Amino acid sequence: MKALCWHGRNDVRVDTVPDPTILNPRDAIVKITSTAICGSDLHLYDGFMPTMQNGDILGHEFMGEVVEVGPEVHNLQIGDRVVVPFPIACGQCFFCKRELWSLCDNSNPNAAMAEELFGHSTSGIFGYSHLTGGYAGGQAEYARVPFADVGPMKVPDGLADEQVLFLTDIFPTGWMAAENANIQPGDTVAVWGCGPVGQFAIKSAYLLGAERVIAIDRFPERLRMAAEQGGAETLNYELVDDVIEAIKDMTGGMGPDSCIEAVGMEAHGSGADGVYDKVMQTLQMESDRPVALRYAIQSCRKGGTVSIAGVFGGFIDKLPMGAAFNKGLTFKMGQTHVHRYLRPLLDLIEQGKIDPSFVITHLMPLDEAALGYKIFRDKEDECIKVVLKPDWEAPAATA
Amino acid sequence: MADNSDDRPDKPKASKGSHIVVERSMTINRPLSEVYSFWRDFENLPRFMNHLQSVTTTGDGRSHWVLKTPLPIPLEWDAELTQEKENELIAWRSLPDSTIENRGSVRFRELPYDRGTEVKVTFAYDPPGGIIGEKFAQLANGVTAATIEEDIRHLKQILEAGEIPTNDGQPRGGQ
Numbered sequence: 001m002k003a004l005c006w007h008g009r010n011d012v013r014v015d016t017v018p019d020p021t022i023l024n025p026r027d028a029i030v031k032i033t034s035t036a037i038c039g040s041d042l043h044l045y046d047g048f049m050p051t052m053q054n055g056d057i058l059g060h061e062f063m064g065e066v067v068e069v070g071p072e073v074h075n076l077q078i079g080d081r082v083v084v085p086f087p088i089a090c091g092q093c094f095f096c097k098r099e100l101w102s103l104c105d106n107s108n109p110n111a112a113m114a115e116e117l118f119g120h121s122t123s124g125i126f127g128y129s130h131l132t133g134g135y136a137g138g139q140a141e142y143a144r145v146p147f148a149d150v151g152p153m154k155v156p157d158g159l160a161d162e163q164v165l166f167l168t169d170i171f172p173t174g175w176m177a178a179e180n181a182n183i184q185p186g187d188t189v190a191v192w193g194c195g196p197v198g199q200f201a202i203k204s205a206y207l208l209g210a211e212r213v214i215a216i217d218r219f220p221e222r223l224r225m226a227a228e229q230g231g232a233e234t235l236n237y238e239l240v241d242d243v244i245e246a247i248k249d250m251t252g253g254m255g256p257d258s259c260i261e262a263v264g265m266e267a268h269g270s271g272a273d274g275v276y277d278k279v280m281q282t283l284q285m286e287s288d289r290p291v292a293l294r295y296a297i298q299s300c301r302k303g304g305t306v307s308i309a310g311v312f313g314g315f316i317d318k319l320p321m322g323a324a325f326n327k328g329l330t331f332k333m334g335q336t337h338v339h340r341y342l343r344p345l346l347d348l349i350e351q352g353k354i355d356p357s358f359v360i361t362h363l364m365p366l367d368e369a370a371l372g373y374k375i376f377r378d379k380e381d382e383c384i385k386v387v388l389k390p391d392w393e394a395p396a397a398t399a
Numbered sequence: 400m401a402d403n404s405d406d407r408p409d410k411p412k413a414s415k416g417s418h419i420v421v422e423r424s425m426t427i428n429r430p431l432s433e434v435y436s437f438w439r440d441f442e443n444l445p446r447f448m449n450h451l452q453s454v455t456t457t458g459d460g461r462s463h464w465v466l467k468t469p470l471p472i473p474l475e476w477d478a479e480l481t482q483e484k485e486n487e488l489i490a491w492r493s494l495p496d497s498t499i500e501n502r503g504s505v506r507f508r509e510l511p512y513d514r515g516t517e518v519k520v521t522f523a524y525d526p527p528g529g530i531i532g533e534k535f536a537q538l539a540n541g542v543t544a545a546t547i548e549e550d551i552r553h554l555k556q557i558l559e560a561g562e563i564p565t566n567d568g569q570p571r572g573g574q
Contacts, residue, residue, distance in 0.1 A: 003572065005571070005572025005573070006572075007572070013572070015572040015573050017573075019570065020569055023566075023567070023569065024562045024563075026560075026561065054572075055572035056571060056572070057570065057571060057572060072561065072562075088564075090564075092559045092560050092561075093428050093559050094426065097428065105555070106556045106559055109565050109566050112545070112549060112552075133566060136566070136570055144569055147560070
C-alpha cells in the first residue's frame, strides 16, 4: 500500500509499504477513505518530538471502511464505515472505566519508555512517535486499529467524510478545551491560536454558553475564519504593542474568564520572551516554547481557568507560576479523551448545529501528502487544514 | 502502603551482583480472586512471562520450569511452593541443586471501591555458579530485570485487556 512515512526532520514521503495485518485478537483493518494532517503532526515534521524512527508511518486523524476484523471484535462488520479516535484505548483499565481514554494503561507497547519521561505512560496514539507506542498511522491506504471493539464508531451514510472525519481528533479536542475552560453564563473566553483546534474551540465555547469569544492569532486568514465561521472577536497580536493590555482593554480590565491555549510546544511570540524560547529550543535547553501559555496565564482574570489543548512534550522554561498562583488560576489540560465525545458530537453534527467541514482549505490526493505537510507548516496558500484522499478521483469538489 | 517485606522468609537475598532481582507493584483492575487464581495456576506464567518456555505443574505444589534459550541444551528446573495463603500470598523456590535458582512471591491485596487488586511481585534468578548476570542474559534469551518488569506489566494487560499490545509485525517505510 501507499503510506506517508517520516524519514527525518522536514523529510516525509509517500512510500510503498506492506499492507497491515491483524496482529492481536481485538484488531481490525480499516481501508482509509479520508485522512488529515494535524497541527500536532507538524511537531513530528519539524523534529520536535523525540523517539521518531526512520520509516514511521504518520497520521492519527483517519476514517474508512472496515475490511477485516480479529476474532474478538464482535461489534463491527466488514463494510462498516467508521471514524477512528486518535488515542488507542483498551476499555477495561482504571482509566478507560473512568472515561479517561487517552490515559489508557494497556495500549502503549512502549509504556516503559513513557514512564521514564512522564512518570507514567499515556495511551498509545496512531502514528505519533515511539513514546506513544510506535503504532503505524493512518496517512495511508490501510491501517491496523487495535482494540477495534472499543474505539471506532460507525457513522451514518448521510454524512460526508468531510463532516465526520474531524471526530477523530480536532473537533473533540476543541470541544474538550472548551469543556475544560469551565464556561459559565456571561463568560468571556479567549482562544490563543486559530488553527483547526482553535476554530473548534471557538465554536464549542459558544455552544457551551460563552457570551463572548476573543480569538488571538497573527495570520489574517485564520482570524478571518474565526470571525466569519466562529463569530469570534479577533485580536492580531502582531498589530498591538502589548497583547496583555490589548486583552484587558477588550474586557474592561478584568481579563477573560477562561483562556484556551490551542498552540502548544512551538508557539511564536513577538516579544523578547519569544526570542528567548526560540534560542533555548534551538540549543536544546528547552524542549517546548510556551509563549502562548505565558500570555494566557498573564491575561486570565483572577480566579479564572486556563485550559491547555496545545500539545506539550517535554519541559518549559519561565512559566509565570507566580501569576498563576497569586491569581488563583485553575489549570486543566491533557490529550483528548476522544471516545467520550464521539456520540454527543456526532449528534450535534446530525442536528445541524455544526458542520466541521468548514475548516478544510485543502483537499489533496495522499500521493501529494509531502506537499500538504509543507504548505500546512509554512501556511502557504492560506492553508488551515489539509485532508488527504488515498483513493483520489481528480478533481474532487471541496465540501 | 504498609509492608513488612523486609523480614519475609521468601525475600530474595540480593547479595551477589550476579542475581537478577525484580520487585514491582502493579494495580490490576480485576477482582482479587481472579488475579490470585490466574497466578496460582503456574502454567499461566508463560502467557505473560516472555522468557519462559513452559511451566508444568506436577501436583503436590511442585512445578517444572523451562526457560526459552537459544542454546540446544534446555535450561530447566523444578520448583516447589513454599507459602500459599489464598487470595493473599504465593511463594515458591527452585529445589536444591537446580541449575538455576529461581525464587519468587506475589502478595495480593484487594483495593476498596472497585479499584481492583494490587499485586506486589518479587522474582529472582540466581544464575549457575560463576555466571554473571550479563552472561545469564545471553544464555536465557535476554532476560534482565527490565524484561521481567515488562513481563509483570504483561500480566496486567492480559487480565485487563485480554491481550498484550504490540506493534511488532506492522508495516513501515523504506529505511
